[in-house]
Amino acid sequence: MIKRLAFPAVFMFLTAVHAAPNRAETIFVSNEKDNSISVLDGATLEVIKTVAVGQRPRGITLSIDNKFLYICASDDNHIEVMDTATHEVVRTLPSGPDPELFVLSPAGNPLYIANEDDNMVTVVDVEAGNAIAEIPVGVEPEGMAISPDGKWLVNTSETTNMAHFIDTATHEIVDNVLVDSRPRFAEFTADGKYVWVSAEIGGTVSIIDTATRQIVKTIGFEVPGVNKEAIQPVGVRVTKDLKHAFVALGPANRVAVIDAQTFEVKDYLLVGQRVWQLAFNADQSRLYTTNGVSNDISVIDVANLEVTKSITVGNQPWGIAVTP
Amino acid sequence: MRDNRFPIVCAAVFGLLSFASQAQEQQVDFPIAYLTQQTKALPPLSLADQPTTDNGLMGARLGIEDNNTTGKFTGQNFKLNESVVPESGDVAAAFRDLHAKGNRFFVVDLPASQLLSVADLPEAKDALLFNVRAKDDSLRNEACRVNLLHTAPSYAMLADGLAQYLIWKRWANWLLVTGTGDDDKLFADALRRSAEKFSATIVEERVFAAEPGARRTDSGHAQIQKQMPVFTQDAEDYDVLVVSDVRDVFGEYLQYRTWDPRPVVGTQGLVPTAWHRSQEQWGATQMQNRFARFAGRWMTERDYAAWVAVRSVSEATTRTKATDLATLAAYIRGPDFGAAGFKGQKLTFREWDGQLRQPILLATARTLVSVSPQDGFLHEFSELDTLGFDRPDTACRLQ
Numbered sequence: 001m002i003k004r005l006a007f008p009a010v011f012m013f014l015t016a017v018h019a020a021p022n023r024a025e026t027i028f029v030s031n032e033k034d035n036s037i038s039v040l041d042g043a044t045l046e047v048i049k050t051v052a053v054g055q056r057p058r059g060i061t062l063s064i065d066n067k068f069l070y071i072c073a074s075d076d077n078h079i080e081v082m083d084t085a086t087h088e089v090v091r092t093l094p095s096g097p098d099p100e101l102f103v104l105s106p107a108g109n110p111l112y113i114a115n116e117d118d119n120m121v122t123v124v125d126v127e128a129g130n131a132i133a134e135i136p137v138g139v140e141p142e143g144m145a146i147s148p149d150g151k152w153l154v155n156t157s158e159t160t161n162m163a164h165f166i167d168t169a170t171h172e173i174v175d176n177v178l179v180d181s182r183p184r185f186a187e188f189t190a191d192g193k194y195v196w197v198s199a200e201i202g203g204t205v206s207i208i209d210t211a212t213r214q215i216v217k218t219i220g221f222e223v224p225g226v227n228k229e230a231i232q233p234v235g236v237r238v239t240k241d242l243k244h245a246f247v248a249l250g251p252a253n254r255v256a257v258i259d260a261q262t263f264e265v266k267d268y269l270l271v272g273q274r275v276w277q278l279a280f281n282a283d284q285s286r287l288y289t290t291n292g293v294s295n296d297i298s299v300i301d302v303a304n305l306e307v308t309k310s311i312t313v314g315n316q317p318w319g320i321a322v323t324p
Numbered sequence: 325m326r327d328n329r330f331p332i333v334c335a336a337v338f339g340l341l342s343f344a345s346q347a348q349e350q351q352v353d354f355p356i357a358y359l360t361q362q363t364k365a366l367p368p369l370s371l372a373d374q375p376t377t378d379n380g381l382m383g384a385r386l387g388i389e390d391n392n393t394t395g396k397f398t399g400q401n402f403k404l405n406e407s408v409v410p411e412s413g414d415v416a417a418a419f420r421d422l423h424a425k426g427n428r429f430f431v432v433d434l435p436a437s438q439l440l441s442v443a444d445l446p447e448a449k450d451a452l453l454f455n456v457r458a459k460d461d462s463l464r465n466e467a468c469r470v471n472l473l474h475t476a477p478s479y480a481m482l483a484d485g486l487a488q489y490l491i492w493k494r495w496a497n498w499l500l501v502t503g504t505g506d507d508d509k510l511f512a513d514a515l516r517r518s519a520e521k522f523s524a525t526i527v528e529e530r531v532f533a534a535e536p537g538a539r540r541t542d543s544g545h546a547q548i549q550k551q552m553p554v555f556t557q558d559a560e561d562y563d564v565l566v567v568s569d570v571r572d573v574f575g576e577y578l579q580y581r582t583w584d585p586r587p588v589v590g591t592q593g594l595v596p597t598a599w600h601r602s603q604e605q606w607g608a609t610q611m612q613n614r615f616a617r618f619a620g621r622w623m624t625e626r627d628y629a630a631w632v633a634v635r636s637v638s639e640a641t642t643r644t645k646a647t648d649l650a651t652l653a654a655y656i657r658g659p660d661f662g663a664a665g666f667k668g669q670k671l672t673f674r675e676w677d678g679q680l681r682q683p684i685l686l687a688t689a690r691t692l693v694s695v696s697p698q699d700g701f702l703h704e705f706s707e708l709d710t711l712g713f714d715r716p717d718t719a720c721r722l723q
Contacts, residue, residue: 117613119393139393140610158607159664160393161642176397178642181664182607201664227707229669251668 025281026084026323027288028069029297030057031314037071038313039087042281042322045299045311051087054080059101060319063126064108069321070126072099072113079111079124084323094131096122101185101319103144103153105168112153112168114141121155123171133171138162145186145195152210154195156183163197163206165213175213179206185233189260190240198233198247205233205247207263217263219247226252235277239284244302246287248275255289255298257305269307271298282324290317351401354647356637357427358384358630359419359442361409361434366536369572372689374621380433380456381406382619383627387634389618394642402638416445423447428649429454431633433626436460436467443469452653454633457626460510464677464713468720473656473678475629475636479514481712482596485684485696486566486589487518488710492698495563495587499556500529501578507570511591515566527560536573552581559583566590593688596696599628600687605695608666632671632680636663667695674709677720681708 025042031050035057039049054073061070062084069082072095079093079102095102098117105112110132111124121141123133138157145154146168153166156179163186165175180202187196188210195208205219221231232250238260239245245258251274257267272291275298279288287300291310297317299309358381368375384404391402405427407418415434419442422430428451432439436458443453448471455463455474463469464478490496498519502512519526532555556565556578565582567590569575575592587593601622604612615623615631623631640652640661655661657678662670667683674681686694697703701710709715 117610139390139614140607157393158610159390160397162394162397178394178398181639181662181670201662201670203662203670229706229708232669 024324027279027281027297028060028062028082028084028321028323029290029313029317030060030071030319031316032056032058032292032318033315036314037069037082037087038317040297040311040313042286045309047311047313049087050314051082051089053082053089054078054092058318059099060321061102061104061111062321062323064104064106066323070102070104070111072102072319074098074100074116079113081126091129093124093126093129094122095124096120096131096134101142101144103146105146106148106150112144112146112155114144114155116140116142119157121153121166135166135171135173137164137166137173138176142184143186143197145188147188147210148190148192152188154186154188154197156186156197158182158184158200161199163195163208177206177208177213177215179208179215180204180218185236187236187238189238189242191242196236196238196245198236200232200234200250203228203231203233205236205258219258219263219265221247221249221252221256221265221268223249223252223254223268226254235275235289237278237280237287239280239302241284244305246278246300248278248289250274250276251293253291255287255300267305269300269305271300271307272296272310277318277320279320279322281322288320288322290320292316292318350399351396352399352647354395354400354402354637354641355405355425355427356384356388356402356429356431356634357422358404358406358431359409359415359422359433360407361413361415361438362411364411369576376621376624378619379624380431380626380630381408382615382621383456383623383630384431384634386615386618386627387631387638390631391634391638394638398642400641402634404634415442419445420447423451428452429637429652431456431630433457433630436463439463439472440467440469443472450649452649452656454630454636456629456633459507461514461713464679465719468677468722470722471653473633473636473673473680475632475680476626477598477629477682477684478679478712479511480517481679481682481684482598483511483514483518484521484711486594486596486686487515487522487524488696488698488701489594489686489694490564490566490589491522491524492700496524497561497563498524498526498566499559499562499564499586500526501556501565501567501569501575502529502531503569503571503573503575504531504533504535505569505571505573508568508591511570512568515568515590526566527562530555530559532569532574534574536571548577549581552577553583556581557583562586564589565593567592594686594693595688596684596686597625598682598684599623599625600685600692602687602691603666603685605692606666606668611666628665632663632665635665636661636673639663669708672706674715676715676718676722677713678722679712681706681711683708684711 027040029038055075059072071080096115100116102113121135138160140158143156180199182201235248245260247256254268272294274293567575579588
C-alpha cells in the first residue's frame with residue numbers, strides 16, 4: 001500500500017516511481033449488452049457507479065477538457081454526452097446511422113464518426129450539435145484515427161480492406177491503402193509519422209508511413225498454444241514516447257507488446273476473454289483493456305509490462321476512456 | 325480477349341500499395357460466371373418462410389458489389405456473367421459458352437450429378453469451379469475434382485457440427501428418422517458416421533414413408549396431430565430425435581408431437597447450417613442488413629456460399645495482383661489465403677478435397693443456439709477440421 005505523504009514533491013516522486021495514479025483518475029467502460037457505462041475509481045480500481053445510457057453503447061471518447069464523455073449509442077443512432085462529474089447524460093448529438101467508433105479532433109471539435117451500416121463517416125460539430133459533412137467510404141467503416149495536427153483522418157473499411165486517408169479540411173479521401181482482411185482499428189503515433197492499422201481476420205498489424213503512405217512493416221503474431229485463427233487484432237495503442245505499442249488480440253485473450261522502434265513483438269500479456277479495446281491513463285503508466293466475453297477489464301502496469309488486476313464490469317464491455 | 329495492357333497498368337497501379345482516389349483511367353474487367361438451371365420450385369412448407377426464386381444468385385451479385393468497393397481503387401471491375409439455363413436447357417452448352425467468352429472462375433449452383441458433368445467438360449480443365457449448392461460427401465471424396473472447390477458445407481460437416489453439440493449436451497442416444505428421398509439418405513449416412521465418430525448411439529431407426537403431396541392445405545393439423553405420435557411411439561429409449569428430411573416434407577411436423585417429450589434436431593428443429601438469418605455475431609449484422617437491402621429478402625445458406633466464392637476470387641487477385649487462373653487457383657488453395665466470412669475466423673480451403681473450412685451454425689427458426697466446433701473438440705492443425713472429412717479420412721485423390 002503506497003503511503004500518501006504530506007510533501008507534494010515526494011508524493012509526485014512516488015507517483016512516478018510506483019505508477020500510482022492521481023486519485024482523480026476515472027475509468028469509463030461502455031457495456032455493449034447492458035446499455036450502461038461502468039464508472040471506476042482509478043485509485044481503488046473499483047466500480048463506483050453504473051449509469052444507464054442508450055442502446056448498444058460501443059465507442060466512447062472524452063472531450064479534450066475531460067468534462068464530457070461522448071458515447072456512441074449504436075442502436076439509438078445518436079451520440080450521448082455524459083457529464084464526467086455528475087455522470088449524467090446531458091445531451092445527445094446526431095451521428096448518422098449506427099455509429100460504432102469515433103475520434104475527436106485534437107482541437108476538441110469536430111467529432112468524426114464511423115457509420116458502420118451505411119458506408120459513411122459523419123462529421124459532427126459538438127458545439128453546434130449538428131452534422132456538418134458526410135464522407136462516403138468503403139464497406140463497413142469502423143476504425144477512426146486522427147493525426148496529432150488534426151489534418152488527416154484515417155478510416156478503415158472492414159469489408160473493402162482499405163485504410164482511407166481523408167483530408168480534414170476538404171473532407172475528401174485523398175488516398176487509400178490496401179491492408180489485410182477486416183481492418184477494425186487505426187492509430188496515429190504521437191509524432192504523426194506512422195499509422196498502425198490492425199486486421200482482425202488477416203491476423204496482422206500494418207504500419208503505414210504517413211509521408212509516403214506505404215506499408216513499412218506488417219507484424220504477425222504467434223502465441224504458443226493458441227490457434228492462429230484465434231489471433232484477431234483489434235485495438236492498438238502506442239505510447240507517447242514511441243517506445244511501446246500494445247495490440248489487443250481478441251479471442252487469443254492476450255495483449256501483444258511490441259517494440260515501437262523495431263516493430264518486433266516482445267511479449268504477450270494474458271488478460272480476459274476477447275480483448276478488443278485499450279486505453280492508457282493520462283501519464284501512460286497503466287493500460288486498461290476491455291475483455292468482452294469475460295465481462296471485465298484488465299489493468300496492465302506499463303513500466304513492468306505485467307497485468308496486475310482484472311475488475312468485473314457490465315456485460316460485454318466494449319469501449320474504454322480514462323480521465324487524468 | 326484478355327486485355328494486354330493490363331500488365332502495364334498492373335505495374336503502375338499495383339506497384340504502389342496506395343491508390344489515389346481519383347477515378348482510375350483503366351478499370352480492367354474481371355469476369356466471374358454464375359451458372360445454374362431453373363427447376364420447378366416447391367412452395368415453402370410454411371407461410372412464415374420466404375419464397376426465393378433467386379437463391380444463390382443474389383449472394384453472388386452482392387459479392388461482386390463488395391468486390392468492386394475494393395476494385396474501384398485497385399483498377400478492377402468485377403462483373404458477374406449470369407447463365408440461368410431453362411429447365412429443359414443444356415447446361416454443358418451454357419458452360420462452354422461462358423468459357424468461350426473468357427470466364428475462368430465459375431460459381432456453379434447445380435445438383436451433384438450436373439455439377440460433375442460440367443466439371444468434367446474438357447473446357448473445365450481450364451477453369452476453377454466453386455460448388456455453392458451440393459452437399460454430397462462423394463464430391464469431397466471419390467468424386468472430387470482438381471478444378472472444383474466447395475463453399476457449400478458438406479453433409480458430413482453439418483452432421484458433425486450437430487453431433488458435437490449433442491455430445492456436449494450429453495444427448496447421446498438418438499432416434500434417427502429418415503425420409504425416402506435420395507438426399508435424405510445421404511444426410512442420414514452422414515449422421516450415422518458422425519454418431520460413430522463422436523460416440524453417440526443410434527438406438528433405433530425409422531423411415532417416414534409418405535411421399536410429398538400438396539405443401540399446404542386448409543386442414544393440416546388434425547391428421548398430423550394423430551399421425552406423428554403414433555409414428556414415434558414405442559421407440560427404444562432416446563434423448564433426441566434426429567431427422568433427415570432434406571425435402572422438408574414431414575420433419576417440421578415432428579416437433580411437439582413425438583410420443584415422448586424429446587427435442588427434434590437435424591433438417592428441422594435445431595438445424596446445422598452454414599448461414600442463418602439470425603446470425604449477428606462477428607459483425608454479421610452488417611452483412612445481413614446489406615444483403616437484405618440489396619436483395620429484398622434474407623440471406624440464405626446458398627447465397628452465403630455464392631458470396632464467399634465470389635469474395636475468394638477478389639481476395640486472391642487483390643493479394644497476388646495477378647489475374648491468371650493458375651496463379652489465383654494456387655493462391656486460393658494455398659497457405660496464405662484467408663476469406664473473411666463473418667464467422668469469427670478466417671475461412672480457408674482444405675488442401676485434400678477443396679472444401680471450405682467453416683464454423684457450422686446451429687439454429688432454430690428465430691435464433692442461433694450454438695456454433696460448432698464445440699469447445700473441447702481438439703485438433704492438431706485446425707479445430708474446423710473436426711467437422712467433415714479430415715485429411716487422414718479422405719477418399720479424394722486429386723490428380
